[in-house]
Amino acid sequence: MKDLEDYMRICLDKNMKKEVVEILLNPPHKQHSVGLRVETEYDLDEFAKRLKEEFPEDIIKYYWQKAYSNIQNGNRETYSTAARYLDMVKHIYIDILNEKSKWEQRFSNLKVEFKKRPAFLEELENYERKEHCDLDD
Numbered sequence: 001m002k003d004l005e006d007y008m009r010i011c012l013d014k015n016m017k018k019e020v021v022e023i024l025l026n027p028p029h030k031q032h033s034v035g036l037r038v039e040t041e042y043d044l045d046e047f048a049k050r051l052k053e054e055f056p057e058d059i060i061k062y063y064w065q066k067a068y069s070n071i072q073n074g075n076r077e078t079y080s081t082a083a084r085y086l087d088m089v090k091h092i093y094i095d096i097l098n099e100k101s102k103w104e105q106r107f108s109n110l111k112v113e114f115k116k117r118p119a120f121l122e123e124l125e126n127y128e129r130k131e132h133c134d135l136d137d
Contacts, residue, residue, distance in 0.1 A: 004028065008047055020047050021055050024062045052088075056096045063089045071120060079123040086110070087127050 004023070011019045027042055045066075052059040067085035070078040086107070093103035114120050 004042055005044070008044070012047070012050065017051060017054060021051060021058045024048055024051075025058060025065075052092055053096060056092045060089050060092050063092075071114060071117070074117070076119055076123070079117075079120040082120070083123040083127040086124070
């Protein structure tokens with residue numbers, strides 16, 4: 001179960017960072033079965049956090065994918081998780097890439113896309129009020 005994460009740590013130790021980024025953007029799925037087959041994802045956020053300075057555009061894609069998949073699930077808990085990932089995207093755009101306008105445009109488009117999900121928009125407002133971006137909550 002930890003094999004992939006161990007492999008990614010070895011890659012980082014050997015300075016094979018691009019390999020880790022590729023896995024982040026195209027992760028294999030873990031499979032658990034309890035009666036029915038259910039797929040869950042690996043938790044690879046620690047790797048994204050370590051690589052965001054060196055590969056900001058790729059890590060934006062990773063966080064955006066994570067946010068989007070949580071929006072699709074459609075409940076308050078997943079919306080909060082999505083907002084947390086979007087907060088990390090915001091941090092990279094503004095603090096690392098210095099592209100605040102690009103963040104604002106993407107964020108605005110996302111809110112328009114999900115305008116019929118008031119609970120999601122409310123979670124976004126909660127995060128907009130907070131100025132933190134730490135995935136270690």
